[in-house]
Amino acid sequence: MKKTRLNRQQGQAAELTGTATTGQPFKEGELAFPEIVAVAAAKEKLLLHIREMEELYKVLHKRVQELDKARREHQDMFLAAMETLARTLEAKDGYTRGHSERVSGYAVHLASRLGLEKDTVEKLRLAASLHDLGKIGIHDTILNKATPLTATEFALIKQHPDIGARILQPMAPLKELLPWIRHHHERYDGMGYPDGLRGEAIPLGARIIPWPIVSTP
Numbered sequence: 589m590k591k592t593r594l595n596r597q598q599g600q601a602a603e604l605t606g607t608a609t610t611g612q613p614f615k616e617g618e619l620a621f622p623e624i625v626a627v628a629a630a631k632e633k634l635l636l637h638i639r640e641m642e643e644l645y646k647v648l649h650k651r652v653q654e655l656d657k658a659r660r661e662h663q664d665m666f667l668a669a670m671e672t673l674a675r676t677l678e679a680k681d682g683y684t685r686g687h688s689e690r691v692s693g694y695a696v697h698l699a700s701r702l703g704l705e706k707d708t709v710e711k712l713r714l715a716a717s718l719h720d721l722g723k724i725g726i727h728d729t730i731l732n733k734a735t736p737l738t739a740t741e742f743a744l745i746k747q748h749p750d751i752g753a754r755i756l757q758p759m760a761p762l763k764e765l766l767p768w769i770r771h772h773h774e775r776y777d778g779m780g781y782p783d784g785l786r787g788e789a790i791p792l793g794a795r796i797i798p799w800p801i802v803s804t805p
């Protein structure tokens with residue numbers, strides 16, 4: 589009876605391990621029955637662990653997809669808010685209506701021709717669409733004045749790059765763009781504003797935003 593039970597257990601162990609049972613004495617290198625059982629148990633434990641890891645991977649993968657979707661939605665909402673800001677300016681300043689969009693198009697084209705990274709090109713697109721935002725802080729009578737500006741009025745207009753950068757300063761994702769916006773009226777010869785920067789001292793993004801081509805002051 590004991591022998592029969594032992595043979596059945598040996599048979600089960602053989603199934604688990606793929607080892608044939610012959611009833612012959614173990615040869616050198618063959619596993620003894622207790623070792624076979626231990627190997628089978630370890631194999632079972634390993635398979636269980638692999639299944640647990642697979643389940644964990646599925647949960648993590650789903651969570652990553654959810655986070656990625658939330659990130660994209662957040663980014664879309666942020667860009668929509670920025671677009672709203674740009675349109676707010678255009679509603680206030682009729683002369684710049686369509687101006688930001690045109691400047692943005694030129695900036696993207698130029699940045700692409702320069703071979704800049706896609707991420708940088710997209711940042712330039714955003715910076716260019718917001719570059720004149722500071723005009724929100726300039727009085728309508730000056731912005732929409734049909735006759736030439738006085739020196740005092742022009743001095744006020746010249747504050748708009750700095751005002752724009754200060755409006756956007758609390759927005760952490762725009763940190764890199766602020767110097768491009770603040771210096772978009774600098775000139776390579778140092779005759780621009782607000783700081784009279786010259787040549788390559790002007791941030792690259794500010795050199796690419798092409799205000800002189802389709803410019804308002």
Ligand SMILES: [Fe+2]
Pocket residue numbers: 719720748772773799804805
């Ligand atoms: Fe400007």
